[in-house]
Amino acid sequence: MKLRRSMLFVPGNNPGMVRDAHIYGSDSIMFDLEDSVSINEKDSARFLVYSALTKLSYGSKELVVRINDLGSGLGIHDLEAVVRAQPDVIRLPKTESAKDVLECEAEIERIERAAGIPVGKTRMMAAIESALGVLNAKEIAFSSKRLIGIALGAEDYVTDLKTTRSDGTELFFARCMILNAARAAGIDALDTVYSDVNNEEGFLAEAELIHKLGFNGKSVINPRQIPPLHRVFTPRQKDLEKARAVIEASEEAERRGSGVVALNGKMIDKPVVARAHYLVQLAAAANRTPIEEV
Amino acid sequence: MQIVTKGVAGTMESSDISVRIEPREGEGITLTLTSAVMQQFGKQIEAVIRGTLASLGVTSAVVDAVDKGALDCTVEARVKTAAYRAAKCEAYVWENRK
Numbered sequence: 121m122k123l124r125r126s127m128l129f130v131p132g133n134n135p136g137m138v139r140d141a142h143i144y145g146s147d148s149i150m151f152d153l154e155d156s157v158s159i160n161e162k163d164s165a166r167f168l169v170y171s172a173l174t175k176l177s178y179g180s181k182e183l184v185v186r187i188n189d190l191g192s193g194l195g196i197h198d199l200e201a202v203v204r205a206q207p208d209v210i211r212l213p214k215t216e217s218a219k220d221v222l223e224c225e226a227e228i229e230r231i232e233r234a235a236g237i238p239v240g241k242t243r244m245m246a247a248i249e250s251a252l253g254v255l256n257a258k259e260i261a262f263s264s265k266r267l268i269g270i271a272l273g274a275e276d277y278v279t280d281l282k283t284t285r286s287d288g289t290e291l292f293f294a295r296c297m298i299l300n301a302a303r304a305a306g307i308d309a310l311d312t313v314y315s316d317v318n319n320e321e322g323f324l325a326e327a328e329l330i331h332k333l334g335f336n337g338k339s340v341i342n343p344r345q346i347p348p349l350h351r352v353f354t355p356r357q358k359d360l361e362k363a364r365a366v367i368e369a370s371e372e373a374e375r376r377g378s379g380v381v382a383l384n385g386k387m388i389d390k391p392v393v394a395r396a397h398y399l400v401q402l403a404a405a406a407n408r409t410p411i412e413e414v
Numbered sequence: 415m416q417i418v419t420k421g422v423a424g425t426m427e428s429s430d431i432s433v434r435i436e437p438r439e440g441e442g443i444t445l446t447l448t449s450a451v452m453q454q455f456g457k458q459i460e461a462v463i464r465g466t467l468a469s470l471g472v473t474s475a476v477v478d479a480v481d482k483g484a485l486d487c488t489v490e491a492r493v494k495t496a497a498y499r500a501a502k503c504e505a506y507v508w509e510n511r512k
Contacts, residue, residue, distance in 0.1 A: 135427075135429045135430045135484060135485070135488040136427070136428055136429035136430070138488075139429055139485055139488075163495055163498065163499070163504075163506075164423050164424070164491070164492070164495040166506075167491040167492075167494050167495045168487075168488065168491040168492075170491070170508065171487040171488070171490050171491035171494075172487050172488075172491075173511070174487075174509075174511045175485075175486065175487035175490075176485070176487055197504075197506065200506065200508055201506065201508045204508045204509065204510050204511060205508075205511050206510075206511045235510050236510065237510070
């Protein structure tokens with residue numbers, strides 16, 4: 121199981137942050153060539169991220185690069201560099217339709233062929249940041265086999281809705297659309313950043329909310345947000361013990377050739393067993409990457 | 415790659431290197447390097463700068479670099495950025511990861 125509880129945003133033109141990105145314990149690192157890089161420094165960020173990806177070792181971290189959208193004219197330059205540097209995933213911003221994903225995929229495939237990289241090796245994720253994108257979440261999620269997940273980009277989205285970020289009410293529809301589209305397509309659902317880094321209470325409330333909804337994780341803009349986020353997304357001991365008991369009861373029923381699973385006098389449905397397996401897998405994956413304080 | 419104007423890249427922030435590349439009369443690279451870690455890494459930084467310029471086919475330039483503790487990969491990235499800017503070239507060449 122691939123953990124994606126946290127995806128740390130790293131401005132692509134900041135050498136110190138690019139160098140240190142792996143020490144904070146996030147599950148994924150996302151080097152940004154888009155909004156955190158000024159228009160005059162797009163080339164230097166591209167060279168820096170390319171150089172870091174080809175020369176530095178980030179251990180087992182999942183490496184993601186957010187490119188500029190193809191419509192800006194910058195995205196194609198980003199792809200020429202980034203596909204050859206071979207991160208795990210390329211994140212497409214401002215995705216509004218399946219066509220956006222397919223256009224980007226066609227360019228990736230062209231570059232993979234030209235560079236002798238196995239076609240399909242470069243995975244993608246799509247960030248949905250507009251009302252149209254949210255309404256097209258299903259077609260986006262199903263558009264390409266390269267997609268490992270879809271993500272919500274809330275700042276542009278709330279601007280499009282003509283509202284602002286508040287307690288999450290404004291994002292409820294988008295989150296549910298993206299989550300259901302991702303699950304239907306069998307891919308991950310990643311939540312947006314929480315920008316007020318000094319509001320730990322607000323951050324935790326949002327993390328708890330998206331965990332309850334079913335998201336895999338969340339983007340973070342400050343390393344301090346990683347340990348509390350991982351705590352929320354790591355199974356608690358009592359839930360784990362219960363899950364193990366459910367699995368044991370299910371295996372016992374199978375040995376007896378019984379189709380009915382019971383635990384402590386209560387019947388256990390199949391989905392409960394499936395959830396127990398998922399929880400145990402999640403805990404095993406989380407145990408391989410212990411929570412580190414920053 | 416021919417240097418035709420002044421190209422600058424990088425910053426004076428920690429872990430970065432500021433690189434300025436300008437045209438030079440005649441062949442050769444004239445390099446001025448300042449670094450807080452000159453004693454320990456001066457030769458290595460110079461080698462990366464010269465090696466990067468050579469890989470781009472730059473044989474004539476005046477280079478002024480102020481290092482603030484940049485890794486080799488940062489030095490290489492900043493030299494390439496400054497060189498492409500100084501050559502007014504956007505036909506970037508990217509090699510595959512080895």
